[in-house]
Amino acid sequence: MSSNAQPSPVLPRAGVLGGGQLGRMLSLAGYPLGIRLRHIGGPDDTSAGEVAEEVKAGYDDRETLARFANGLNVVTYESENIPLETAEFLAQRVSLQPPIAALAASQDRLHEKRFFESVGVQTAPYAQVDSIENLNRALARIGTPAILKTRRFGYDGKGQAVIRDEAHAADALHQLGGTNLILEGFVRFERELSIIAVRSTNGETRFYPLVENHHEAGILRLSIAPAPELTPVLQQQGETIARRVLEQLDYAGVLAIELFQAGDQLLANEMAPRVHNSGHWTIEGATVSQFENHLRAILGLPLGETDAIGYSAMVNVIGTIPALAAVLAFPEAHLHLYGKQPRANRKLGHITVRGDDPVRVRATAEKLREIVRT
Amino acid sequence: MSSNAQPSPVLPRAGVLGGGQLGRMLSLAGYPLGIRLRHIGGPDDTSAGEVAEEVKAGYDDRETLARFANGLNVVTYESENIPLETAEFLAQRVSLQPPIAALAASQDRLHEKRFFESVGVQTAPYAQVDSIENLNRALARIGTPAILKTRRFGYDGKGQAVIRDEAHAADALHQLGGTNLILEGFVRFERELSIIAVRSTNGETRFYPLVENHHEAGILRLSIAPAPELTPVLQQQGETIARRVLEQLDYAGVLAIELFQAGDQLLANEMAPRVHNSGHWTIEGATVSQFENHLRAILGLPLGETDAIGYSAMVNVIGTIPALAAVLAFPEAHLHLYGKQPRANRKLGHITVRGDDPVRVRATAEKLREIVRT
Numbered sequence: 001m002s003s004n005a006q007p008s009p010v011l012p013r014a015g016v017l018g019g020g021q022l023g024r025m026l027s028l029a030g031y032p033l034g035i036r037l038r039h040i041g042g043p044d045d046t047s048a049g050e051v052a053e054e055v056k057a058g059y060d061d062r063e064t065l066a067r068f069a070n071g072l073n074v075v076t077y078e079s080e081n082i083p084l085e086t087a088e089f090l091a092q093r094v095s096l097q098p099p100i101a102a103l104a105a106s107q108d109r110l111h112e113k114r115f116f117e118s119v120g121v122q123t124a125p126y127a128q129v130d131s132i133e134n135l136n137r138a139l140a141r142i143g144t145p146a147i148l149k150t151r152r153f154g155y156d157g158k159g160q161a162v163i164r165d166e167a168h169a170a171d172a173l174h175q176l177g178g179t180n181l182i183l184e185g186f187v188r189f190e191r192e193l194s195i196i197a198v199r200s201t202n203g204e205t206r207f208y209p210l211v212e213n214h215h216e217a218g219i220l221r222l223s224i225a226p227a228p229e230l231t232p233v234l235q236q237q238g239e240t241i242a243r244r245v246l247e248q249l250d251y252a253g254v255l256a257i258e259l260f261q262a263g264d265q266l267l268a269n270e271m272a273p274r275v276h277n278s279g280h281w282t283i284e285g286a287t288v289s290q291f292e293n294h295l296r297a298i299l300g301l302p303l304g305e306t307d308a309i310g311y312s313a314m315v316n317v318i319g320t321i322p323a324l325a326a327v328l329a330f331p332e333a334h335l336h337l338y339g340k341q342p343r344a345n346r347k348l349g350h351i352t353v354r355g356d357d358p359v360r361v362r363a364t365a366e367k368l369r370e371i372v373r374t
Numbered sequence: 375m376s377s378n379a380q381p382s383p384v385l386p387r388a389g390v391l392g393g394g395q396l397g398r399m400l401s402l403a404g405y406p407l408g409i410r411l412r413h414i415g416g417p418d419d420t421s422a423g424e425v426a427e428e429v430k431a432g433y434d435d436r437e438t439l440a441r442f443a444n445g446l447n448v449v450t451y452e453s454e455n456i457p458l459e460t461a462e463f464l465a466q467r468v469s470l471q472p473p474i475a476a477l478a479a480s481q482d483r484l485h486e487k488r489f490f491e492s493v494g495v496q497t498a499p500y501a502q503v504d505s506i507e508n509l510n511r512a513l514a515r516i517g518t519p520a521i522l523k524t525r526r527f528g529y530d531g532k533g534q535a536v537i538r539d540e541a542h543a544a545d546a547l548h549q550l551g552g553t554n555l556i557l558e559g560f561v562r563f564e565r566e567l568s569i570i571a572v573r574s575t576n577g578e579t580r581f582y583p584l585v586e587n588h589h590e591a592g593i594l595r596l597s598i599a600p601a602p603e604l605t606p607v608l609q610q611q612g613e614t615i616a617r618r619v620l621e622q623l624d625y626a627g628v629l630a631i632e633l634f635q636a637g638d639q640l641l642a643n644e645m646a647p648r649v650h651n652s653g654h655w656t657i658e659g660a661t662v663s664q665f666e667n668h669l670r671a672i673l674g675l676p677l678g679e680t681d682a683i684g685y686s687a688m689v690n691v692i693g694t695i696p697a698l699a700a701v702l703a704f705p706e707a708h709l710h711l712y713g714k715q716p717r718a719n720r721k722l723g724h725i726t727v728r729g730d731d732p733v734r735v736r737a738t739a740e741k742l743r744e745i746v747r748t
Contacts, residue, residue, distance in 0.1 A: 009695050011711075024405075031402060031425050033698065034711035034723075051405050051425070287706055287728070301698055305705040309683060321383050324407065324675055331679040332661055337385075337408035349408075354661070 011035060012299050015068055015094070017086070018078035019045030019054050021338035021347065022275050025283070026078070027052035029291035035299070040068055050339040059086040069093045074298045076253060078274055080106045081153055097201065097298035098253040102273035105249070109151045109182045109270070116268045119244040123268050124260070125185035135173055135183060139166050142185040148172045151180045158218070187267055189260035193227055196279040197242035198293045201252040201300040206293070207239045208286055208306045211278050213258070219345065222365065223314040225281045228358070237266050245271060254279070254294040277316070277347070284334050284354045285312030311358040313365035317349035317372050326371050327351060330364055385409060386673050389442055389468070391460070392452035393419030393428050395712035395721065396649050399657070400452070401426035403665035409673070414442055424713040433460040443467045448672045450627060452648055454480045455527055471575065471626040471672035476647035479623070483525045483556045486644060493618040495642045498634070499559035509543050509557060516559040522546045525554045532592070561641055563634035567601055570653040571616035572667045575626040575674040580667070581613045582660055582680045585652050587632070593719065596743065597688040598736065599655045611640050619645060628653070628668040651690070651721070658708050658728045659686030685732040687739035689746055691723035696745050701725060704738055 011034040016023040019041020027037040027048055039048040040055050048054055057064035059082060069075060074095045077087075080103060087100050105115040113126045127138035129148065139146060144166060150159035161172035163183075173181070192215065196208040209226035227234075242257055256276030258269040279290035288296075288304025296303050320342050327335045330353070337349040351368050355361045385408040390397040393415020401411040402425055413422040414429050422428055431438040433456060443449060448469045451461075454477060461474050479489040487500045501512035503522065513520060518540060524533035535546035537557075547555070566589065570582040583600035601608075616631055630650030632643040653664035662670075662678025670677050694716050701709045704727070711723040725742050729735045 009697065011698070028402060028405060031398075031713075032708070032710040033702075034695075034709075034713065036424070050410070288708075296702060302702040303705065304702065304707075321408075323383065324385070328407075328670060328676040328678065331677065333678075334406070334662075335408075336406040339405075339408065 012073045013038065013071060014295060014298065015040070015072040015075040016048065016078055017059070017075065017082050017090075019048040020078055021047045021340070021349075022078035023048035024051055024338060025280075025291045025336070026076075026275065026294065029289060030295055033292070033295065035295055038068065038072065040065070046340055047338045059083050062089060065089060066093065076274075076294070076298050077103070080273055082107075095201075095298075098251050098255065098273040099249055102249045102251055102255070106271050106273050107152060109149055109184075111151075112270060113182070113184075115248075116245075116271075119248045121241050121244055121268045122265070124187045127183045129173070129181040129183050130179045132170055132173055135169050135181075136166070138183040139163065139169060142183060145186045147184045147186065148176055149182050149184060150176055151182050160218070187260045187262055189262045189267070191227075191261050192269070193238070193259040193261055193266070194223075194276065194278040195238040195242050195257050195259065196254060196276060196282070196290050197239070197246060197257070198254045198290070198297050198303055198306070199246045199251050200297040200303055204297075204303050205243065205246060206303050206306040207235075207242060208279065208282060208290070209308050210235055210238045210259075211281070213278050217345075219316070219318060219347070220277050221316055221318070222369065223278045223281055224362065224365075225285055225312045225314070226308050234261070234264070234266070241266060241268060252300075253298045254290050277350075278314075280336070280350050281312040281314040281352050281354075282306075283336070284352050285309060310354055310356045311361045312352055312354045313361050315351045315353075315365050315368050315372055316347055317351065318347055319344050321348055322371050327368065330368060332364065333368060386447045387412065387445060388669060388672065389414070389446040389449040390422065390452055391433070391449065391456050391464075393422040394452055395421045395714070395723075396452035397422035398425055398712060399654075399665045399710070400450075400649065400669060403663060404669055407666070407669065409669055412442065412446065414439070420714055421712045433457050436463060439463060440467065450648075450668070450672050451477070454647055456481075469575075469672075472629065472647040473623055473625060476623045476625055476629070480645050480647050481526060483523055483558075483644070485525075487556070487558075489622075490619075490642045490645075493622045495615050495618055496639070497642050498561045501557045503547070503555040503557050504553045506544055506547055509547055509555075510540070512557040513537065513540050513543060516557060519560045521558045521560065522550055523556050523558060524550055525556050534592070561634045561636055563636045563641070565601075565635050566643070567612070567633045567635055567640070568597075568650065568652040569612040569616050569631050569633065570628060570650060570656070570664050571613070571620060571631070572628045572664070572671050572677055572680070573620045573625050574671040574677055578671075578677050579617065579620060580677050580680040581609075581616060582653065582656060582664070583682050584609055584612045584633075585655070587652050591719075593690070593692060593721070594651050595690055595692070596739065597652045597655055598739075599659055599686045599688070600682050602732070608635070608638070608640070615640060615642060626674075627672045628664050651724075652688075654710070654724050655686040655688040655726050655728075656680075657710070658726050659683060684728055684730045685735045686726055686728045687735050689725045689727075689739050689742050690721055691725065691746050692721055693718050695722055700745050701742065704742060706738065707742060 016039045019039045024047040038053045125142045129135045192213045199205045212224045212227035214222040256272040260267045282289040334352040353364045390413045393413045398421040412427045503509045566587045573579045586598045586601035588596040630646040634641045656663040708726045727738045
């Protein structure tokens with residue numbers, strides 16, 4: 001060290017359970033702040049390990065988990081499907097954020113619905129289903145059509161069956177394993193929205209504007225931010241829902257809640273205690289992204305501004321990777337690839353278009369959607 | 375590979391000579407596009423190697439250089455002080471961009487001035503100096519005060535001596551080694567500006583708005599973008615200068631030209647054939663950053679939009695790293711640390727403030743400058 005060397009501040013280190021695209025974008029957001037991330041990834045994960053340190057290990061490998069946690073200021077996760085035992089094991093060694101209660105509430109659809117109810121957040125009607133008897137009782141109460149879902153590990157439309165009439169109840173029950181299910185009533189909603197909220201360990205809370213989401217075959221294809229015709233009343237309603245969840249859980253980190261808009265009413269569909277696909281637009285479209293704010297929040301640093309800069313639309317890249325030049329030919333397109341091998345129905349990247357004219361942004365996004373489809 | 379696997383497109387790979395902060399930010403810009411970078415770094419470089427693949431090697435280590443170039447689509451550099459022999463050796467193996475002519479013109483102040491002259495770009499008066507005799511002749515022609523500079527390896531105000539009167543000429547000459555020098559006349563300029571331009575291998579060219587730069591002790595401290603009171607005429611003049619340089623050199627990549635504004639006239643001070651400190655604001659302040667556009671340009675991909683989004687100010691972090699929380703307490707501040715050990719006068723990071731109100735942006739930047747000073 002030379003004689004004019006200055007003391008080097010101790011910069012935080014964070015761990016992420018998961019080596020997918022969410023972890024990758026967290027790591028990329030951490031570097032500019034001097035926050036380095038370390039990931040635990042599964043055998044097929046290639047996204048985070050390409051840009052940051054990754055340990056390949058199963059969530060039951062306690063020796064590796066203990067070594068992983070060593071020297072970290074905080075551990076977070078990119079999926080709600082982390083075994084609770086893993087989370088508890090780590091939480092004894094290092095701060096784990098968002099808290100285990102958030103993980104527990106969100107990894108089981110039944111617990112999640114009950115949790116929403118407990119904080120006064122409205123949801124679709126639902127019932128626990130473990131047999132044909134209580135399925136039939138539930139159908140009698142909730143009516144058809146209704147959706148039977150597995151309570152755990154459902155994502156991107158998997159683990160679901162629509163029951164259009166009671167005659168097909170037994171089939172649906174059988175198809176989903178017969179037990180540990182939930183029946184949800186159909187909500188006649190106009191559109192799907194989501195709110196991305198962030199709360200720091202010290203209680204500071206910020207909200208991004210509500211986003212409108214478009215799914216196809218159960219997978220998010222397009223998010224528009226802010227949601228078209230977003231009124232202050234609607235935004236306020238979304239923030240109230242998120243705030244109740246955040247405060248009840250003494251939450252730290254980014255939280256996403258998927259919402260149905262029915263008339264001027266918002267119903268909570270599900271929540272994700274993590275950064276969320278419908279918040280990817282914030283990288284270019286908001287002052288500070290959901291990824292950077294998640295890191296700030298779990299480390300107790302001041303949160304960044306969450307306001308939208310103009311209008312954004314995000315298109316998911318699914319199944320195949322388009323030619324770089326075809327996407328970049330739109331000079332306002334921002335391509336984000338995840339370093340994953342193409343495979344049918346796999347999220348491989350996303351493209352964000354940002355601008356000052358919402359009509360033009362939307363039109364460009366639709367053109368990109370065509371390119372991504374082919 | 376599963377049966378529904380799709381072909382994976384071949385994504386480009388690029389090499390960077392240099393492992394400092396410019397290389398680091400190029401690598402971070404490459405990941406979202408699926409462009410992976412590999413660096414050659416010196417023993418003290420810690421910036422790029424923290425975020426990307428880095429090979430430690432000297433520029434005369436041809437065996438390592440050849441291995442480094444293997445499998446790359448293009449090689450670029452983050453400093454104009456790359457030995458020309460190294461560049462030529464690599465250019466025989468792989469596309470090297472910006473072209474060697476740009477490197478040659480910019481690493482020697484005398485060649486640079488002559489090059490500017492050759493394309494009709496105005497500069498301060500100058501003269502080659504290799505002895506007390508031609509220094510005295512030059513002073514008689516150019517007058518005092520004047521600045522004696524080493525022709526090569528000067529940066530951040532190093533390798534310069536101001537000659538206020540002819541009596542001190544011999545001292546200055548001696549101090550700078552007596553030979554391979556250039557004398558430059560003092561320009562009575564109102565302010566220092568710079569233009570960041572980008573040209574692709576296929577000739578597509580874009581320009582960022584001119585930036586106003588403030589130096590202290592020879593080191594850039596603050597850039598304001600777009601430059602206050604930037605008129606279309608001034609912008610056009612800057613673009614004309616840059617375009618002449620780009621076209622004469624059949625240039626690909628980002629080019630920075632430092633300018634003096636004297637009245638309504640722009641004089642070229644020096645050029646850098648690379649991404650540039652006065653363009654760091656483009657990460658948040660322009661639609662597509664100089665780093666991403668440099669990669670697009672050298673790979674022949676379509677260029678991204680270079681327009682400013684509102685107003686930006688960039689403050690350099692020099693010598694010591696401030697507390698994270700002190701910087702992030704400004705919710706519109708974007709901190710970029712470079713993974714370097716603090717040392718007096720060393721560039722350790724930068725902070726960009728972006729917003730819609732130029733007065734507020736500037737005021738916040740001044741507050742951050744105070745924090746960074748302490």
